[in-house]
Amino acid sequence: MAAVPALDTARVIQVPQPYLLFLGHAQETTFMKTALGLRDWAHNLCIGEYRCDSTKVSIGLPYLDPASAYRAGARSLVIGVASIGGAIDERWIDYLVRALEAGLDIVSGAHSRLSSSPILKNTADRLGRALIDIRVPPAGIPVATGRKRSGKRLLTVGTDCALGKKYTALSLQRQFQARGIDADFRATGQTGILISGAGIPIDAVVSDFVAGAAEMLSPDAAEDHWDVIEGQGSVFHPSYAGVSLGLLHGSQPDVIVLCHEAGRERIVGLESYRTPSLPEAIDLTERLARLTNPKVRCAGVSLNTSRLPEPEARQLLREVGVSLNLPVADPMRPGHELDRLVDACLA
Amino acid sequence: MAAVPALDTARVIQVPQPYLLFLGHAQETTFMKTALGLRDWAHNLCIGEYRCDSTKVSIGLPYLDPASAYRAGARSLVIGVASIGGAIDERWIDYLVRALEAGLDIVSGAHSRLSSSPILKNTADRLGRALIDIRVPPAGIPVATGRKRSGKRLLTVGTDCALGKKYTALSLQRQFQARGIDADFRATGQTGILISGAGIPIDAVVSDFVAGAAEMLSPDAAEDHWDVIEGQGSVFHPSYAGVSLGLLHGSQPDVIVLCHEAGRERIVGLESYRTPSLPEAIDLTERLARLTNPKVRCAGVSLNTSRLPEPEARQLLREVGVSLNLPVADPMRPGHELDRLVDACLA
Numbered sequence: 175m176a177a178v179p180a181l182d183t184a185r186v187i188q189v190p191q192p193y194l195l196f197l198g199h200a201q202e203t204t205f206m207k208t209a210l211g212l213r214d215w216a217h218n219l220c221i222g223e224y225r226c227d228s229t230k231v232s233i234g235l236p237y238l239d240p241a242s243a244y245r246a247g248a249r250s251l252v253i254g255v256a257s258i259g260g261a262i263d264e265r266w267i268d269y270l271v272r273a274l275e276a277g278l279d280i281v282s283g284a285h286s287r288l289s290s291s292p293i294l295k296n297t298a299d300r301l302g303r304a305l306i307d308i309r310v311p312p313a314g315i316p317v318a319t320g321r322k323r324s325g326k327r328l329l330t331v332g333t334d335c336a337l338g339k340k341y342t343a344l345s346l347q348r349q350f351q352a353r354g355i356d357a358d359f360r361a362t363g364q365t366g367i368l369i370s371g372a373g374i375p376i377d378a379v380v381s382d383f384v385a386g387a388a389e390m391l392s393p394d395a396a397e398d399h400w401d402v403i404e405g406q407g408s409v410f411h412p413s414y415a416g417v418s419l420g421l422l423h424g425s426q427p428d429v430i431v432l433c434h435e436a437g438r439e440r441i442v443g444l445e446s447y448r449t450p451s452l453p454e455a456i457d458l459t460e461r462l463a464r465l466t467n468p469k470v471r472c473a474g475v476s477l478n479t480s481r482l483p484e485p486e487a488r489q490l491l492r493e494v495g496v497s498l499n500l501p502v503a504d505p506m507r508p509g510h511e512l513d514r515l516v517d518a519c520l521a
Numbered sequence: 522m523a524a525v526p527a528l529d530t531a532r533v534i535q536v537p538q539p540y541l542l543f544l545g546h547a548q549e550t551t552f553m554k555t556a557l558g559l560r561d562w563a564h565n566l567c568i569g570e571y572r573c574d575s576t577k578v579s580i581g582l583p584y585l586d587p588a589s590a591y592r593a594g595a596r597s598l599v600i601g602v603a604s605i606g607g608a609i610d611e612r613w614i615d616y617l618v619r620a621l622e623a624g625l626d627i628v629s630g631a632h633s634r635l636s637s638s639p640i641l642k643n644t645a646d647r648l649g650r651a652l653i654d655i656r657v658p659p660a661g662i663p664v665a666t667g668r669k670r671s672g673k674r675l676l677t678v679g680t681d682c683a684l685g686k687k688y689t690a691l692s693l694q695r696q697f698q699a700r701g702i703d704a705d706f707r708a709t710g711q712t713g714i715l716i717s718g719a720g721i722p723i724d725a726v727v728s729d730f731v732a733g734a735a736e737m738l739s740p741d742a743a744e745d746h747w748d749v750i751e752g753q754g755s756v757f758h759p760s761y762a763g764v765s766l767g768l769l770h771g772s773q774p775d776v777i778v779l780c781h782e783a784g785r786e787r788i789v790g791l792e793s794y795r796t797p798s799l800p801e802a803i804d805l806t807e808r809l810a811r812l813t814n815p816k817v818r819c820a821g822v823s824l825n826t827s828r829l830p831e832p833e834a835r836q837l838l839r840e841v842g843v844s845l846n847l848p849v850a851d852p853m854r855p856g857h858e859l860d861r862l863v864d865a866c867l868a
Binding site: 317318320321376377380385386409412413415416417418419420421446447458462466 | 664665668724726731732733757762765766767791805808809
């Protein structure tokens with residue numbers, strides 16, 4: 175029996191949980207995608223919200239100052255709002271220093287590094303707190319070796335970006351756990367890292383090391399353990415296919431689940447490019463994946479039907495399932511179809 | 522008629538030519554791969570060699586001090602030797618300062634940046650010289666758009682790393698020019714950048730931007746102009762396939778030439794992985810390339826026969842050509858086969 179799977183903590187971003195969500199000085203919630211995502215998808219990780227005194231905006235969590243949040247269990251302050259230009263806004267600094275003094279680490283998905291603020295850097299150094307940039311991959315990621323690892327792996331893949339690969343992986347990991355199966359969610363993007371508390375922002379890794387990063391993210395594990403890995407992009411995306419292929423090869427999935435959004439016929443932002451048909455997407459992804467795992471199989475399709483009313487969505491899931499002769503489910507709609515997809519993943 | 526193709530000089534590494542090659546203090550030529558490669562493949566760019574006083578090692582070029590080299594036309598000193606650990610050796614600094622003072626820029630392929638030496642940085646700043654790290658991609662590379670560009674493109678692709686993609690591209694570009702065709706070599710690796718004087722080290726680009734870098738590297742051009750693009754890695758390499766796919770998609774090749782080494786059955790360094798068969802390599806690469814250029818075609822195979830004597834090499838080229846029903850040539854062996862391959866590229 176192999177050891178319990180352990181990530182190399184020096185080479186994977188780690189984020190202490192739970193969180194106090196910082197909303198900045200904005201007067202509206204438009205730029206609070208990170209805060210809203212965490213509130214909706216990881217509600218139990220969100221102890222409260224905090225903001226500059228100049229605003230009264232709220233996302234519906236209890237207001238807590240950093241000291242109260244720390245006493246309530248919070249261990250990180252997550253900057254849940256994007257500034258214009260992607261930097262750390264000068265007006266936030268006093269509030270962030272207060273968080274460090276209260277015992278919280280600070281977590282940012284901004285382009286500029288937290289440590290580029292001398293005040294934050296000096297305060298964190300003095301108090302022994304961490305400034306965690308979840309857009310910045312850890313140093314020392316090796317080139318992939320292609321060595322077969324123990325344990326089982328599932329990777330969500332897609333016909334395009336932004337159509338449900340992260341939530342499909344989260345949902346399947348929870349379904350696996352509900353059946354008593356030891357399963358970890360492995361995060362490859364910022365929101366996934368915040369939800370799971372660890373991971374690597376795979377699209378920010380230098381291209382030579384993408385497959386190596388994927389290998390590190392799902393290390394050797396017990397034979398009955400599942401890593402459920404968050405996919406990125408699509409091998410059919412003219413901008414990002416290389417990222418997706420490196421992740422596919424390094425993940426060595428035993429099972430892939432193809433993610434698609436009902437009705438999406440064009441690559442978002444590149445309207446001259448069509449999304450592939452589902453059979454074509456399955457065929458090419460399996461063919462590419464066989465390089466590092468000849469036994470890979472597509473267990474089914476995760477179809478995002480969020481734009482459809484319930485009866486139409488259920489009917490579409492059935493119809494697509496019949497036409498592909500595969501389980502087709504929307505993880506946001508529990509029921510018979512999802513049970514079948516989980517069965518097929520674990521078969 | 523489109524404008525003459527112009528690289529965005531702010532976003533592509535530019536290296537002033539010709540060169541003075543610096544050999545450091547080594548007592549033997551083992552670590553002088555860069556210097557030897559330039560001497561052998563870009564002899565006309567190498568004005569002379571220069572070295573620390575403590576050594577007498579030579580690669581057979583005229584010895585020139587920096588001032589003499591500058592007067593003879595040199596515009597850059599290229600560090601042609603690798604140090605242990607990949608940094609700039611302290612013992613080289615005086616010699617490099619002398620080169621800056623003589624009017625030469627300094628070019629390095631080392632891991633550590635030239636500007637991390639305060640003496641070099643201050644001297645270069647004071648004199649207005651450039652410190653050029655050809656391992657470091659330029660800033661501001663955009664995400665690929667997938668937009669079809671004007672002009673014609675050829676990309677060399679491979680069954681593995683290190684088997685002749687760069688020299689095949691260089692050779693084909695020269696063959697094209699010999700036929701009066703306007704053609705540029707587009708470099709994607711360090712040696713290629715030194716040979717051509719410009720390019721992007723594609724494997725050092727953050728993965729999200731690899732296809733975008735490839736788009737920048739072969740901009741819109743006249744319809745009868747050819748960019749001959751240096752391939753990297755292989756879509757069959759478990760460590761680097763993502764790099765190769767991003768380069769393939771961003772390059773939008775009209776023509777691919779598959780590069781292979783005769784007798785190489787295993788991926789170098791990953792002995793459990795087989796190299797693909799040539800038909801499989803052609804089929805998958807064409808399929809992947811069709812995403813951004815539906816008209817892509819494989820014109821033939823560049824077969825590295827350097828380990829075979831001439832008669833056996835010629836026989837193998839004929840046999841493989843018959844079995845694939847495609848032109849198969851070794852660019853290092855001019856003759857009928859190479860002419861056929863060039864014909865097929867331009868057909």
